[in-house]
Amino acid sequence: MTDSPTYRQIGVIGAGRVARALALALAPHSAASPLLWARSAGSARTAVDQIGSAVASDRIEALVRASDLIAIAVSDDAIAPVVAEIAAFAPTGSAPFIFHVSGRSGAEILDPLHAAGAATAAIHPVMTFTGDPQNEVARMIGARFAITGSSADATAQARQVVRLLGGVAVEIREEHRPLYHAALCHAANHLVTLISGAAHALTRAGVDDPHALVAPLVRAALENSLEHGFGALSGPLLRGDGETIGNHLDALKRDCPELLPAYRAMARATLDQLERSGAPAPSSSLRTALSSKD
Structure with missing residues (x-):
């Protein structure tokens, strides 16, 4: 851990290649070990074992309520259902920073969470992930990340996350994400x-x-x-x-x-x-x- 972690608790939703790399890269910036949740408990445990610096969460609700930074690292088609699930129990007025890593979508897909008080953004790493988290954390340094925030504050927070990952933020407007x-x-x-x-x-x-x-x-x-x-x-x-x-x-x-x-x-x-x-x-x-x- 760093002497002054940026976040109290980081949560990662997903257990795939990008989720594992993000959890490992962000771990030094979380006061507590990152929480990781996936629909398959087995996949979550496997991911945690590979990362070595994260904890599997039994419930997505527990992860969301505990975290002040949440990364949604699931397939493109799974983002909207995950957002709906989180929005169903997210307390109005809470202010975590929640981002997804899809290239296809901007911040608009996270609007239900923004309406509940969260700062939201899309942060897409412009690189490939092969399933080697340690190598991918190193490759993030200097890589470009396309960011789209739901507000000026969310965009600033997205830039901060990219800086923590060692990357370079490139802002893409919401209407330009498909292009x-x-x-x-x-x-x-x-x-x-x-x-x-x-x-x-x-x-x-x-x-x-x-x-x-x-x-x-x-x-x-x-x-x-x-x-x-x-x-x-x-x-x-x-x-x-x-x-x-x-x-x-x-x-x-x-x-x-x-x-x-x-x-x-x-x-x-x-x-x-x-x-x-x-x-x-x-x-x-x-x-x-x-x-x-x-």
């Missing part, structure tokens, strides 16, 4: 799909270890794009090489047709971005080839 989450999913989830499709096509081309072959290229492209943005683009679309793109389309149609729609969609998106950046318009034949449905 924010869509952008993250587009970057991370669709990247996985893109690499999987490329590896599949390389396998069809006779490559025994497609991921090893493509890894240096993809890593360099990722680093360059993060540093230079769209200016990192290279390849035949940038050069306007319609014959090369035509060869790609023919090969995909013949040998890997399941990848063809994704290739066309990404190529069209790339051309659109090139035009927005002021590059010369592509040839009409290239546009036609990429728009074909055959």
